[in-house]
Amino acid sequence: MRFCLLAVLLTASSLIAQKAPFDAAAMMQLARISDPQVSPDGKTVAFVVQTVDIEANKKPKHIYAVPLEGGTPKKLTDVGEANDRPRWAPDGKLYYTSDRSGTPQIWRMDADGSNTKMITTLSTGAGGVLPSPDGKFLLFTSDVFPACGADDACNKKTLDEQKASKVKARTINSLLYRHWTTWQGLTRSHLMAIPVDGGYSITG
Numbered sequence: 001m002r003f004c005l006l007a008v009l010l011t012a013s014s015l016i017a018q019k020a021p022f023d024a025a026a027m028m029q030l031a032r033i034s035d036p037q038v039s040p041d042g043k044t045v046a047f048v049v050q051t052v053d054i055e056a057n058k059k060p061k062h063i064y065a066v067p068l069e070g071g072t073p074k075k076l077t078d079v080g081e082a083n084d085r086p087r088w089a090p091d092g093k094l095y096y097t098s099d100r101s102g103t104p105q106i107w108r109m110d111a112d113g114s115n116t117k118m119i120t121t122l123s124t125g126a127g128g129v130l131p132s133p134d135g136k137f138l139l140f141t142s143d144v145f146p147a148c149g150a151d152d153a154c155n156k157k158t159l160d161e162q163k164a165s166k167v168k169a170r171t172i173n174s175l176l177y178r179h180w181t182t183w184q185g186l187t188r189s190h191l192m193a194i195p196v197d198g199g200y201s202i203t204g
Helices: 002-018 024-028 152-164
Strands: 032-038 044-050 061-067 084-088 094-098 105-109 127-131 137-144 188-195
Touching: 032 084, 044 084, 061 084, 084 127, 094 127
Parallel strands: none
Antiparallel strands: 032 044, 044 061, 084 094, 094 105, 127 137, 137 188
C-alpha cells in the first residue's frame, strides 16, 4: 500500500514538473500579432509581430508575411526596432513605417522584403502611411510645428534650437501635457501627401 501511494506521488510530481506554469515570464515569451493586411491579389497577408526583449528592456516590432492559405511566415524586416503599419499599394509593393534611420520614416519594399527604399526624410518623422487607391500618392501624418507646417527646413531649425537650448523647463497650461512616456510639446499632427517615390509634402 505504501509502495502504491509512493508511486502515485512520484508520478504526480513528475507531471507537475513537466508542465511549467503560465506565469509572467511565460507570457513575455509570446509574440504579439497585429494589423493583418491582405495583398491586392488576395494571396498574401502582411502583419506585425511584436516580441519582448526583457534583457534589453525593449519591445521590437517587425513585419512578416504568410500565404493566405497558410504556411511558414517570412520575416520581411530585420533592421530597426519599430517596423509598423504595413500597407499594400495597388502594384503589390508594401509601404510601412520604420525607425531604422533613427527617426520613424516611410519605407517601401517588395512583397518578399527586397528592394527596400526610404521614401520620407522628414525631421519630424512620419507615420500612419496609406497609399492612395490609384497608387500615385501616400497619405501620412507628421507632428510638425504649426508655424512651419510642411516646411521641413523650418521644422528642423525649430527642433535644433530646442535641442541646443540650455533651458529644459516646461510651462504647462493645458491638458493633455504628457501621454505615457512622451511629453506633449508644441507640435501638432498634420495630414500630408507625397508622390509614392517621395517629393514635396502637401499639408492637409
